[in-house]
Each structure stands twice: as structure tokens, then as C-alpha cells.
Amino acid sequence: MSTDIVVTGVSTMSACGTNSAEFWSKLSNDELGIAQRNESGLSGMRIPEINYSKYLTQKGLQFVDRCTKNIMWSLAQELEPEIRKLAQPHQCGLSLGTAFGSLNSTYGYFYDSRVKGPDKINPMNFGNTVFNSPVSHCNILFGLSSLSITICSGFTSALNAIIYGVDYIKGGKGTAVLAGGSEELSMQWFNGFRTSGLLIEDSHLAPYHSENDGTIIGEGVGMLLLESRQEALARGAHILAQVVGAGSCFNGSNFLYTDNSTAGLVSTMQDALKQAEIAPQEISYIMTGANGIQHGDQMELQAISEVFANEVFVTAPKKHFGECYGASAALSAVAAVLSLQNNTSLYSQRLHEGRLDCDLRMLKDIEYIMINAYGYGGYATIILKKQ
């Protein structure tokens, strides 16, 4: 018998606030995120300033970089109480998707060693330079001793981390996994996108509406607590949603937005629908991966049109929190769970015969939400179902 995988908790922080209530409030009111430029010239949608010590002890903060603190803080604030209710909290796994992880720390560590000399830098910061540092610090802080994994697959990192968590539970290796994504703004990332001509100067991001071709980067954390339905019911958990379908593939092209083919995204959407055992018309709406880079946005609309022969509603959540790279789809997944809980969609547009209607609508009676991620690294799709 197959195991149902359900979502029993979410946590998030982004430019749209530092908890899921603020996040839903901004998204459901269609508030656009605002890019801010810092003294180094980096422009992006930032997580608001946080007093980390509110939820983390001094021990938790010592020698931990900002990227890690964000995940720790988010989990401590919104999901730790739920983790403690699990039958065996220490056996809860952690699966994190990220494109860059602690890139700021890695770069900074080496930069400092060149400026100050390798014998002058703090050895305790070396632990922050490996990609699995954020997850490992969280495992230590929360005492989680089973699955500890970091997954890097570019824009699809978070969905692949969620798919990994789903497979882990379905495979009988565990009964609960924290899965999602995290990304931190960094100058290296900003410069990479800027020199590739992928950024716009605007303070707002408006996929499908703007004449501008480019995106605004952002940062954030999005985490789901995944459990087997059996485990969740046994402990009387409130079930928020079910993960019913997933698909992941690579497009065969390793370069940024140079592949016109819709084949990859079509196949992940079809795989997810097949696994969910539903027809395309049962999808209430799609949270797209659109980020303002027109090549990708148009490719996705074309791919959706190929899978959804008639009409379907779409929304581009990145207009709220920016292009958070490896974390974006995790934020979309949290938004989808909250949408199912509130039984209302984000403001969405109808896609019909390959064209988007101009007017925005809020839909009711939400049953299934599809979430797409694509870009530098491949394609991935998951489908969440109302409970």
C-alpha cells in the first residue's frame, strides 16, 4: 500500500515577512515585494532585520553565519513546537534545497585568509564553508539524528529536496522530514546575474506585465513538515495538505535560459499529474516559476498550454518575494499550503489558448495546486492537495 505524505506544518521568512501569517497576508493582498539596494550596490528583496536571539540562545548563534541563522530562526519560530510533538522528534529528517548555501561565508573565509593571512582567521568559521553547514547546524540545534541532506540543483533545489523527503518517508526510512529551501542574498550571486544581463533596475517585479526583461533577486526560507498520514493521524496532528504528485528532470542544457524547448517542463507536469492520478482540469491553479525573465516565463506558459488543453489559472508568486533561486519553489509551496488552508487562491490570471487574460481573480474552492520550478539546473513540479 502506498503511503500518503501530508504537510503538518510550515515555516517561512522572506521579504514578505518573517512568519507564515505575515507572508500569507502580503501574498493574499497582492502586495508586491520591494527591492532595496545596500551600500555595496546589491539590489534585492531582503528578509527584514531580525532579532535572532528571540528564538535562538547565544549558543545557537555562536560561529553560525546568517544563512544558517535564518533557517534556524524560521524552524525555531514556527516548526519546533510541531517537531516536539512527533512520536520520535530526534528521528525527524531534514532535507534542504539551496543553490548557493553559505556562499557568503565560503567566499568571505577565503578572501579574509588572503587579506589577513591563513594563520589569522578564526578556525571555528571553517565549518560554515561547506554546503551542508546550515543543515548540520540545524540538526545539532534541534537534536535531529536521522536524515541530514542538502540538495543543489539550481532553481529546482527546493522541489527536489521536497521530493527527496517524500521518497524518504514513502521508502519507509523515516516518518517525518523537514523539507524545503533556503537562499541568502550575496554579492557573488548578484554579480553573476547582473553580468549575465538577467537583472532589471526596477524596485518591483511584474512577470507577465512588465515590458522589462529581467528579474530581481531575493532571499528566503520555506520549510514544510512532511509526515506519513498514519504518523500524523496517530499523534492527532492538523493536516494542512497532501503531496500527491511530483516530477523532476534535467533539460539537457546547462546554460541560462538558452533552451526554448518545453519538453522538460511538460514532462515534469505530466509526471506529477500521473502520480497524483488526476486530470489537468482538476488543478485549481498553478504557481509558476515566472520571474520576469521573459524567455523562461514564455516557455513556461507555452509548456502549460501544451499540458492544459483548455484553460487554467496561473499566478507568479515571485513578484512578492523576488527570485530566491534555490528557495523560491519552497516559498511557493508554503504559499500553496496556506492557499489550501484558506480555501482561496492568490490573485491569478486565466491562461486560455496560450494567452493570459489581463484581469486578476481570486479563486475559491481550491482543491489542487501545481508548483513549477525551472531554469539553470532543470525542471521540477509538485502538486499539493487540499485536506
Add this chain to the structure above:
Amino acid sequence: MQKHRVVITGLGVVSPAGTEPETFFSNLISGKDFTGPVTLFDPSPYTTNRGGQVRDFDPKKYLNDSEIKRRGRGSLFSLAASRMALAQAGIGDRIADGTRTAVVFGTTMGEAQVLEQTAIIAVRGEIPPSANYPMYPCHVLATNVATALNCTGPAMVIPTACAAGNYAIGYGYDLICNSRVDMALVGGSDPLSELAFTGFSRLRSLTSEVVRPFDKNRKGILIGEGAGVLLLESESSALRRGAEILAEVRGYGLGCDAFDMTTPHPHGEGAFIAATAALKNSGVAPEEIGYISAHGTGTKANDKTETYMLKRLLGEHAYFTPVSSIKSIIGHTMGAASALEAVACVMSLCKKIIPPTINYQEKDPECDLDYVPNIARQVPDLDIALSDAFAFGGNDCVLILSTYR
């Protein structure tokens, strides 16, 4: 749903002990030390000038000019080793229909050399070349392979530091077991990193002499580089193709110390959880294990903890099971280490001979197992091998391989 058996039909190696699996393995068996002076950067500020540097690798032998262009050293390693694995499996240069082929790689720092080069340029006050930026995200280690070899199934990197190769093999195993794909190129890759030299030097983990795992006078690690790749395949796919099956992946297990970022749990808690899960997942009894490919870094803490964990796992059988560490021969190749160790295990299962732990001189009372000191050993009845790997953050993964029947 019936799970597929997962077999190994191809191997690829880029290592300090040679390129190509046969060269690599015969050099391991020779018991020579393949660490030596590092020339890729100036090692003079550090505790040692020695490391496991790859010296005989010519990317042009495996890759064309466009594949070499704008690729970091880690990607060149992973792509060349993948091509070797495909060739051994009788598939050729590219997979004709790669829709059901995954690529999963492990690494510690990805293309760290590119990041280091960028920082060095920035320290000089110059503007780093824009071509460096697309090489930062570590997933390129997998997607460069997927692009070149036409693999369009799932492609990702699992950067769980020094255990990453085993994690990648484990996920490839799962993807095939669960019918997501028919084949998976899995393994690990890490180029020699000055950042790693800096960090381990500051942690006082680098030895100033040779690597002596499990020896009483062991002083620490030497950093290495390389890539190890295995082509995993469902049994039915391999049989349908008439491929030669080298060995079988029986299962794996994960565990986490949840203890400290850089120091292993004194009782190897995460490692024990991972090893116990691996035995359960593979359906193998402790007394069936015929060889243990150790993590065996040569640090005081690791080797003592690992010995403790193995005795806890296997009981009395631990004393009758040969344990060896090829890190004594090639250094610690970081995210590639467990993948190269898995390749060595497959070769051991095929040839019934296990590589030694070299530089072993004096027994440590706290490390009292059979470490196959200095000379390779014939084990005619070798059937099942366990390969353990432990990483920063206490991220541990244990793999179990066997001969195919």
C-alpha cells in the same frame, strides 16, 4: 511495488593514484604512497606542502574542446570519470535516450578553485571575469555531465561534505529501486582546494608527514582531489543490454551525529545509526560483512570513533573483518572520497583482493582491529563489502556492496 535490484556496470576514476579504474586499483594494491608535493597553488603558508594531487589527468583524452571550455576542474573530473563508466558499460560516448538516466554527484566545496580564483582577483582590486559566476552553484558538477552525456532524468548534487559520494550513490540507488530511472551516473568530485588547506590547517588537522590511519602515531589528514563514478543500473536493464555486471548495490543507510560541526560524536552515534540502517536496508547480517572500506582519515578522533562504532556494530565479528583505508594512499579527496572508495570496493569484490592501509607502524590500543597493514590481501571468499563515510556536521552514510549472483 516490487523494488528493482540495482547493479553496477561501469566505473570511472580520476585520482592521485591514476586515471582509469584498473590503474587506480593496481596502484592501491601496490601499497605505494601517491601523496606528494602540491603544485596547484603555493602551499608554503600551511602545515604541509603535501597532498593527493591528480598528476596524470589529460582532459583531452576524454572530452572535446567545447566540453573543456568554461568548466572548472571538478567538472572536468566528473565528466571524464562518467565517460569512462559509460565506456566500460558498453554504452559509448553519450546515452542515446537519456530520459531515464539520472546524474547524482556529491561534493564538499564544488568548484572551489573558481571561487578562490575570484577572491584572489578581488583582493588585488581587479574585477573578476564574468565567466566565473555561472560556475559557482555546485550543481554544475552534475549538470555538466548530464548535458554532455545527454542524461535528461533528474540531475543534482548532494553536497554533504566528506560523505557526499555515498549519499549520491544512495540516492541513485533509490531512484532505480523505485523505478524513477533505469540508470544513474553517481559518484563524487572535488578539486584540490586551497580553502580546504586553509581550514584544515587552522583546525590543526593536517599532518606534516604521511597519513597513518589507525596507527598510534597518526597525526592527521592530507587533502586530495579526484572523482569516482559508478554507473548504476536496474538489473533488468543490464540484463537486457547484455552488460557485464560488476557488483550489486545492496543498500545504504544515513545517520547524523547532531553533535558538533567539526568533531565526530565520541561514540560515533550518527555513524552507528547509518550503519545499522544500511544493514537493515540491505538485509545483510553483520557476520556476512567480509571487508570494511574505512573512512579512516588518519585523525585521532575519527579513527578511534570509527573503530568504536565498528565494534559496536559487528560485535566479535569486527575482530575477524579486514578494515582498510585508501586515504593512506591517496589522501582525503573530500566529496570524492567515498565514491573512490566505492569504486575500490567494487574492484575488490571482482578481484578478491583488498587494498592495504599503508604507513601503518605501531598499534594503537584504542584501534585494535585488523587494518590490513601495508600489504594488500587476497580474500578469495570476499562477497560483501561495507564502505562507511563520515562528514562535517556528523552527516554519515554507509553503503553495502556485494558480488552479483
